[in-house]
Amino acid sequence: LFWVSLCFCAPAQAAAPVSVRISLPGPGVAPMLPLELMSKIGADRQEGIQVHFRHFGGGPLALKDMLGGNSDFAAMGLSALAENHDARGKAFAIANIVQVPAYTLMVAQRHRGKIRSLRDLHGMRIGVHTGAKAGKSSSQHIAEMLIRSAGLNEDAVNFVATGQNSDSYAAVLQSDAADALIVNEPSATALERNQIAFRLVDLHDPDQSRKYLGGLMQYTVLVANTEMLNRQSEVTGHLIAALVRTLRWIQIRSPQEIAERIAPDNRERREMLAHFLSRNKKMYAPDAVFS
Helix, strand or coil: CCCCCCCCCCCCCCCCCEEEEEEEECCCCHHHHHHHHHHHCCHHHHCCEEEEEEEECCHHHHHHHHHCCCCCEEEEEHHHHHHCHHHCCCEEEEEECECCCCCEEEEEHHHCCCCCCHHHHCCCEEEEECCECCECCHHHHHHHHHHHHCCCCHHHCEEEEECCCHHHHHHHHHCCCCCEEEECCCHHHHHHHCCCEEEEEECCCHHHHHHHHCCCCCCEEEEEEHHHHHHCHHHHHHHHHHHHHHHHHHHHCCHHHHHHHHCCCCHHHHHHHHHHHHHHHHHECCCCCCC
């Protein structure tokens, strides 16, 4: 069951905004961009709140942090939330952020010419985002679906845990700790530009998503625990309203303007992000509604 409230509550009248802590993968991963952007365009302050982030190597770790009382909300993949044993009856998806499986399967450059299809990954090591004891990460779910789509069993490959940022991805491939990775943007573009890895499957492309997964799927969601829903529903409403403001802002702004707000002092990241958004801005849900 998903609890979604999209009414715009009036901004809080208190002089100081209410502090809201969000646990999420990252930093700097494209599926979490609307949350990162929220404070940079002032959408949170317009709703009388101020967001603060706690970053982790995967959605299950972010969820665990929230359930442990260290944050108020979490952001993660919907499939990882649905499978997580600790979340049952305690955490619920309250808003949709990304409406496609925002992953790319990158293969280490040393395998170029050898790995041309998913079946060629047999016996290889695939890096996926860190999960938790209570459940796998969404990236591992996606990797398993891709492997099955090629007619292989899940045990035909070995999964290794990675962080969820560009430096971690590069280190894993360059140290030969993995042969391929499931990664987010803009890290996929960085790995490609630096000739560390090449794209084998890009699920940002709706055609590839349909080919390998059988269709599109909702991916990144905002999650709240039962305490926030029951005792602080007003704060939850303000956060959802701020997210909707941000998603609508993304819809009408250019990739260059979005990238400038995210990384004003980092030219390389700004250029990679603008390049990615020029092709994939529609991955973000337009209004946080589950469809």
